[in-house]
Amino acid sequence: MQLRGPVVEVGDIRTVETSRGTSDLAEVRMRPDSGQAEAVTVTLWGKWTETTDYLDPGMELLVTNVEEDEFRGEIQYATQRESMVVVEPGFLVDVTDVRSWVQCPRMYYLNKLSGLELAYPVVKGTIVHEVFGDLLRGRDLDDAIDERVAEAGLELGLLDKDPEAVAAEVRDHASAIEGWLRQGTLTDTDGAASAADSSERGFSPVENEWRSEQTLVSETYGLKGRADAVRRGGPVELKTGKNTKREPRFQDKIQAACYALLLGEQAVADGGAETATDGGQRSVPDGDHADEAPDTGTLLYTKNAAVERTEETGDLSPAKEFSLGPGLLKFVVRTRNEIAAMEHDVSVPTGFEADAKCEYCFEQDTCMAVSGRLDQESKAGQVGSPIPEDEREYFDRFYRAIEAERRAVHREYTKLWRQSGEERAEDDRALIDLEPIGQTERDGGRWELRAQGTSAVSKIREGDVVLASDGHPVRGRTELARVEELGEEVVVTTDEPVELRRLDVYPSEIGTDRMLTALHDAVLKQSPEKKAVLFGRREPEFGEDDTVYIDNNEAQNEAVSLAVRAEDVALIHGPPGTGKTYTLARTVRALVERGERVLLTAFTNRAVDNAIEALEDQGFEDIVRMGTETGVRPDMQAYRLPDSGDPQELAGRLRDASVVAATTASCGSTVMREQSFDVALVDEAGQLTEPATLAAVSLADKSVLVGDHQQLPPVVQAADDDEGGAAAPLQTSLFERLIEQYPDAGVMLGRQYRMSQRIQAFASREFYDGQLRPATGEVASQRIDDLAGVETDALPPNLRDSVAFVDPDGQARGNTNPVEAAAVVGTVQSYVDAGVPPEEIGVIAPYRAQVAEINKRAPAGVTVDTVDRFQGSSKAVIVVSFVATDTLDGPIFEDYRRINVALTRAKKALVLVGDADALGTDPVYGRMVEWAR
Numbered sequence: 001m002q003l004r005g006p007v008v009e010v011g012d013i014r015t016v017e018t019s020r021g022t023s024d025l026a027e028v029r030m031r032p033d034s035g036q037a038e039a040v041t042v043t044l045w046g047k048w049t050e051t052t053d054y055l056d057p058g059m060e061l062l063v064t065n066v067e068e069d070e071f072r073g074e075i076q077y078a079t080q081r082e083s084m085v086v087v088e089p090g091f092l093v094d095v096t097d098v099r100s101w102v103q104c105p106r107m108y109y110l111n112k113l114s115g116l117e118l119a120y121p122v123v124k125g126t127i128v129h130e131v132f133g134d135l136l137r138g139r140d141l142d143d144a145i146d147e148r149v150a151e152a153g154l155e156l157g158l159l160d161k162d163p164e165a166v167a168a169e170v171r172d173h174a175s176a177i178e179g180w181l182r183q184g185t186l187t188d189t190d191g192a193a194s195a196a197d198s199s200e201r202g203f204s205p206v207e208n209e210w211r212s213e214q215t216l217v218s219e220t221y222g223l224k225g226r227a228d229a230v231r232r233g234g235p236v237e238l239k240t241g242k243n244t245k246r247e248p249r250f251q252d253k254i255q256a257a258c259y260a261l262l263l264g265e266q267a268v269a270d271g272g273a274e275t276a277t278d279g280g281q282r283s284v285p286d287g288d289h290a291d292e293a294p295d296t297g298t299l300l301y302t303k304n305a306a307v308e309r310t311e312e313t314g315d316l317s318p319a320k321e322f323s324l325g326p327g328l329l330k331f332v333v334r335t336r337n338e339i340a341a342m343e344h345d346v347s348v349p350t351g352f353e354a355d356a357k358c359e360y361c362f363e364q365d366t367c368m369a370v371s372g373r374l375d376q377e378s379k380a381g382q383v384g385s386p387i388p389e390d391e392r393e394y395f396d397r398f399y400r401a402i403e404a405e406r407r408a409v410h411r412e413y414t415k416l417w418r419q420s421g422e423e424r425a426e427d428d429r430a431l432i433d434l435e436p437i438g439q440t441e442r443d444g445g446r447w448e449l450r451a452q453g454t455s456a457v458s459k460i461r462e463g464d465v466v467l468a469s470d471g472h473p474v475r476g477r478t479e480l481a482r483v484e485e486l487g488e489e490v491v492v493t494t495d496e497p498v499e500l501r502r503l504d505v506y507p508s509e510i511g512t513d514r515m516l517t518a519l520h521d522a523v524l525k526q527s528p529e530k531k532a533v534l535f536g537r538r539e540p541e542f543g544e545d546d547t548v549y550i551d552n553n554e555a556q557n558e559a560v561s562l563a564v565r566a567e568d569v570a571l572i573h574g575p576p577g578t579g580k581t582y583t584l585a586r587t588v589r590a591l592v593e594r595g596e597r598v599l600l601t602a603f604t605n606r607a608v609d610n611a612i613e614a615l616e617d618q619g620f621e622d623i624v625r626m627g628t629e630t631g632v633r634p635d636m637q638a639y640r641l642p643d644s645g646d647p648q649e650l651a652g653r654l655r656d657a658s659v660v661a662a663t664t665a666s667c668g669s670t671v672m673r674e675q676s677f678d679v680a681l682v683d684e685a686g687q688l689t690e691p692a693t694l695a696a697v698s699l700a701d702k703s704v705l706v707g708d709h710q711q712l713p714p715v716v717q718a719a720d721d722d723e724g725g726a727a728a729p730l731q732t733s734l735f736e737r738l739i740e741q742y743p744d745a746g747v748m749l750g751r752q753y754r755m756s757q758r759i760q761a762f763a764s765r766e767f768y769d770g771q772l773r774p775a776t777g778e779v780a781s782q783r784i785d786d787l788a789g790v791e792t793d794a795l796p797p798n799l800r801d802s803v804a805f806v807d808p809d810g811q812a813r814g815n816t817n818p819v820e821a822a823a824v825v826g827t828v829q830s831y832v833d834a835g836v837p838p839e840e841i842g843v844i845a846p847y848r849a850q851v852a853e854i855n856k857r858a859p860a861g862v863t864v865d866t867v868d869r870f871q872g873s874s875k876a877v878i879v880v881s882f883v884a885t886d887t888l889d890g891p892i893f894e895d896y897r898r899i900n901v902a903l904t905r906a907k908k909a910l911v912l913v914g915d916a917d918a919l920g921t922d923p924v925y926g927r928m929v930e931w932a933r
């Protein structure tokens, strides 16, 4: 049996005599059942006592296979031979991190801080891994190499590598894989027939013997990772280095051992599946999964096949098998515990923990530089001088904030198994009970999986990377999948086929990883002068220029001028519909005309595409768009740098572009981190966390931030009270901080081109100090009957004013209000009946459940969505559903800025549908009801 729950008290290590000699023990008090049960004592024996060195009350502990004993009427627990002790099992450590921690704990920390850099060995390693996967899937070697080299074209071009030479090198590595695969299949007696068969077809895997890359998450051991391959249930790790010793390298064994643990747990779950009749809703048997772990691991050192036998001595066979004994698996768990414990108190490893020799370490320079900047102890020593106190404080504060956010992402992971499929679906984080209707292998070996479409709502959108499973994302068979279609059919693509029964939101850490590297790059790598404004050491400076850029809007003209004159930073505050995008495009042109290279970036792909469209409208097309095919709008694909191609050509296009457009998230990619710009223009800056903004800002000499801090705030997953509120610094955007700190560096666009006078009045008064005005008389006086074929008289009397309030006297039931939904649909229908095209009508509701409720009956063509999905767009008619009847809770009420966004989407007519009494309990909503009535 297992015990899992918070630690109450940690005892000291004692040495005792037992029948088998002397042994160490330590007693720990904990509350099992995740803290629900009374505290019990569990005795940790032998090496597990080390755990107490870093175990603190409050931390979560899990002990598997405990021995239960009654002693003087109290049940006591103890570890036994098969037990594993896991510290903070909810903190999911990445397998590659366990590997680097074993090499040197400090390396783990540095990798996390500074991320990967664009370097040839890394790019080549990726290509070899991809080709390995292709070979396992039975693909032709030459085709695979050609395609994978082309896919790395941009990176190779930036590194100035010749694709032919790279292909030749990859081929050398691949020969090691091929040779070993051949050997693997031929020695397989059961598979002899298929082996003979496969030698003709290439090296296709023997059925059920192989799997290429597999995503694995362990709910017991707090580990996650992707194994390169699995052969006969055992992990196979590919290394593109050479190793002429008989044994695999220790850290490589550790990595394979981690996968073995993960596979063991999966084997247990799969075992359970044989008897499961409930569509894959298996539970993890409460046993010792390490028992099920495979006993052999394989390391494949592909460079061994490429070295000259005359020059090297030793064991040149690429494949090295080793046995995965229980001792090694326990060592892996203890190592993983060290990482989880260090992350728990956010301490920093020094490198002295390891036997590693700094003089051979290729991280030595980074190690010393980081130690120097942060005045940290490190085995490698320090270079350079420490950053000032305030910068240090800033670094620490954001470091903690980002780590708190990481924990929130981990909690999302744990929900994959803590919540049932139904709960996940209810939370909008999964689509369950899908009916698979087909699987097709696409060119290049990827699979297209299809299921019947579903009317269920979820956060999952086309283009997202999700977990596709046959019923359970952790305990079932799962693949990382890209969502291609979510309509009549659900279509996803994966590396390996899986029965498509469920999709889950994939909680990715990439956002947190990139915030951390952005923090590192901005604070530790930039010059003191470059950071002066960020840290308030001096005011932003501006040069002279009296060019007129926009002649019909003074504030817009001032904004362009400010951006052009800025030496450090300019801030453009653009309330709804004030021509932010138009001004942004004009600014880009003005900067390019001055010979500057511009990074054009925004929080969402949609905003990036809108900015490109505005540039196109202004006759400017010298743009390279970075992004994935699904992320970029179909009509903007022509600007997109292709995913593969000739290295020189791709790198040339990127280098020569005067405008590079990308989301801020992709500014943290290895390729983008290599780029430098004169100016970074950041749209939607009010929605970005400070470190996410820094990812773009650090790439340029100066920045122009465009946004509106009265609209949606940064998206942060950590709740206000998580980790003692550590994530709070992420809630204020850099835009908001700077505009408050340096009002003179900003300009507000006060004239809006969207809403009628009546519609904009409330937002102007509540959120913009009455400074928002219609840009023209025409804008101010627009009405619904300006639309061709629409008669105001055809509307019911209560909807004839351009702002209306409807109280349908409904009742909230959880996240829906069916009566209100019906009233919303009725209202929409009135507009359609009066001649308004459905495409001109939008409905905003606070919850996806209410969105679904309305969507069921709304006329086709009407857009129904949550407010977060509406930011940045507008419609002639907007209907807002508030759902709440008794108390005002829910996302729309948490922050007044959401209501600002909702109310400012409408151009000609706005209808609020809600409970007047409930809304009246809050002063702002009360005033809103008064205004709308």
Ligand SMILES: Nc1ncnc2c1ncn2[C@@H]1O[C@H](COP(=O)(O)OP(=O)(O)OP(=O)(O)O)[C@@H](O)[C@H]1O
Residues within 6 Å of the ligand: 550, 552, 553, 556, 574, 575, 576, 577, 578, 579, 580, 581, 582, 583, 753, 754, 871, 872, 873, 874
């Ligand atoms: N100076 C101007 N002269 C004429 N039309 C303008 C001017 N500025 C903006 N517009 C027009 O006003 C409309 C709104 O502009 P734009 O889309 O740039 O607004 P926005 O502030 O980006 O909107 P959002 O709040 O959705 O981000 C567009 O049709 C745009 O062409």
